[in-house]
Amino acid sequence: MADVIRGLEGVLATETKVSSIVGQQLTYAGYDIDDLTENAKFEEVIFLLWHFRLPNEQELEEFKAQLLENMELNPRIYEHFEDYAADHVHPMTGLRTSLSYLAHFDPRAEEFNDEAHFNKATRIQAKVASLVAAFARVRQGKEPLKPKAELSYAANFLYMLFGEVPTDVQEEAFNKALILHADHELNASTFTARVCVSTLTDMYSGVTAAAGALKGPLHGGANEQVMKMLSEIGSMENVESYIQKKIDNKEKIMGFGHRVYKEGDPRAKYLKEMSRRITDETGQKELYDMSVRIAEILEEKKGLLPNVDFYSATVYHSMGIEHDLFTPIFAVSRVSGWLAHILEQYENNRIIRPRAEYVGEVGRKYVPVSERK
Template identity: 45%
Template sequence: MNKNICFIDGLEGILKYREVDINELVELPYDAVSYLLIRGELPGEQELAEYSARLHAERGINREVMDVIRMCNLNVDAMEALRTVVSFISQFDPDLNDSSQEGNMRKAIRLIAMVPTIVAAYYRTANGKEPVPPDPSLSHGANFLYMLKGSKPDPLEAEVMEKDFILSAEHELNASTFSSRVTASTLSDLYSAVVSGLCTLKGPLHGGARSEVMNMLEAIACPENAEKFVLEKIEKREKIMGFGHRVYKTYDPRGTIFKQLSRKLAEAKGDMHWYETAETIENAVVCELVEKRGKPIYPNVDFYSGVIYKYMDIPPQLATSIFAIGRISGWIAHCFEQYEKKKIIRPRAFMLDEC
C-alpha cells in the first residue's frame, strides 16, 4: 500500500491522492477513487465491479433510522441530523466491535454507502416528501441526485456530482481528518471516528464555508454588485468566503476544476448569471489583493462549488453534508492508517500557540 494518502504542493498548485493527480482522478468513477484511497491502489476492472457491487448493496437504511430522521429538527442544517444518524446506525452494525481489517472494511463500505441515503432522506423529509429508495444501477453521484430530487438526473448533473465527490474526497491533514485520526488513535470504532470528522467539518471555517459562499452569492445578487461588495469587505478587513487557503499560495487545483464545471453547467442551462457573478467577485479579489497587495488569495475549493450548487438547485443547508459524502472515504483511509500505528495522538499544549 502506498503510504502517501495525499500529496499537496501549495506553491505549484498540485494535489494527488496516492500519487495520482487530481486532474486524472476526476475522470474516474467515485467508487474507483474511494477504492484507491482506502486500498492504496487503483482497482482493476473486476476489483472495481466487486467493490461497487458491495457499496450499492449497502445503500439502504432501515425503518429505525428513518424514525430517527423524522424525529430530527427539520429546520436546521443537514449536518445536525447527519452526525446524529451516523452515531445511531452504529448500533445496527454487526461488525461494530470487530476491529479486524476485514471488519473495519465492512463498516467502511456501509458508511460510504449509507451517508448519501441519510442526507437525501433528511432533505426530503424536511420538505414534506417521501424518501426515495436508492437505485443500485446508478453511480454514486447520480444515485444521490436521484434520491434527492426523485427523478434520474441528466448526464451532465450526474457527472458534476460525481466529480464533486471526488474533489472533496481527501485533502491531507485538514481539521476534520485530524479529528478523525485522533479518535481512531485511541482505537475507538470507525463510526466514532467519522462522527468526530462530521462535527469538525461542520464549522464555517472548514466545510461550512461552502454554504457561506452560496449565501454570499444570494446577497450580492448580480455581477453589477460584486465589485462594490468586495471593496467594502476589504476595507472592513472582513473575510470573503471561498477565498484563501492555509496550504495553497496559488490557485487551488480543485477550484480550477470546479470553475470549469460551473461554466459548463451555466452554458448547458443557458444561464450565465451565477457564473458571471462569481467571476466578477474573483476578478475583484485578485485585482485588489493579489495584483495590488501581493497577497496570494485565490478561490479555494468552496467558491465555485457553491456556484455549482446554485445551478443544481441544492440549498445551502445541504452543502456541508454533501461535502461529507465525498470526504468520508478520505477520513476512512486515514483512520485505517492510524489503526495500523496503534499509537495515540497526544499533542503538547504549547503547540496551540502555533494555531
C-alpha cells in the first residue's frame, strides 16, 4: 500500500467548483474574496456558492424572500433550548444538536432530488441564524425574536440576537465577516460534510456532522479560545511572558498557523482592520494592541501568522457578542459553504472511503476470559 499521508496534507480528495485557494488567493466560484468582501451582500455569496454564478436582481430578491420566509423556528425548538440552557450546554453543542433536530420539523427532510436539495439548503441556511440567536436569547431568559422583513440576513441575525436593529456600520461589518467565513475549499468541517453525505444520507446529517467538526479548537473553535487567551493575558505588559511560556511549553497558540496558508491568510487583513476600528470605537484598543503584539512575537519567533480566527475574536467581542457564540456565528456563515459542497457531492457522488494501514498486533488467538491475566 502507498505511504500514509498524515492529516491528508496536500491530498486532492475531490474536484470542486465552489472555492479555490491558490497561494494566498482565495476565490469563491472564480470571484476573488477581496472583490466579494468589498462589494457583495452575504445573500449574493450564498447564491454564488450554490449556483456558481451571482444572482440577477430578481433572483436575489426571490432568494432573500425565501430565506426570510424560512427563518421562523418551530416553538418546540425553544423548549429544547430551555433544557440546554438549564444544563449549561455550550452553544456549539446546542447548535449541533438543534441542526439535527431541525429535520424533525421538516416534512420534506427525506426528499431526494435536485429541487428538494436546493429548497432544503435554503431552509437550513435560513434557520441556522435563528437557531443561534434564539439559543442566546433563551439562555438569557429573553423571548426569541422573529426576523424583520426589511432587514438583510446579516442585519436580521444581529437584530434577533440583540433585539435592536443594527446600525449600517455594524451591519456592514457583520456582512463582511459572514462573507469571509463562508467557504474555504476542503477544510475539516467541509470534508466531514462531504464524507457524510457521500453515503447518500440526508442534508441535515451532513451539516450536523460538519458542525461537530467545526467545534474543535484546531478549526472553528479557535476563535473562542483566542478570546480566552486574551482574557488570561489581561494587559499589554503580560503579553511577552505569556506567549514565551506557551512557546517554551510547545503549546499551540490559538488563531495562528494554517494547513494551507504558510505566507498568511488573505482573510485576516480584513478582520485585523475591523478589529482595529471597532476596538477603538468601543474603548477597547488595548485588546487590539495586545493582538498585534502577539502576532509580532509569533511571526518573529515561530514564523507563524494569524488565521481567520485570530482577529475575528476581538471583532465579535467588541460587538458585545458572548465568547461562546463565536464558533456558532462562524457556523451561521460556513453552513453556506457546507451546503454548497453537499449539493456538489450529491451532483457527482462516489462514496468517500479511503484505506488505513494496519499497524496493530497480528495473529492473536482468542483466550477465554477466565484464563486471561
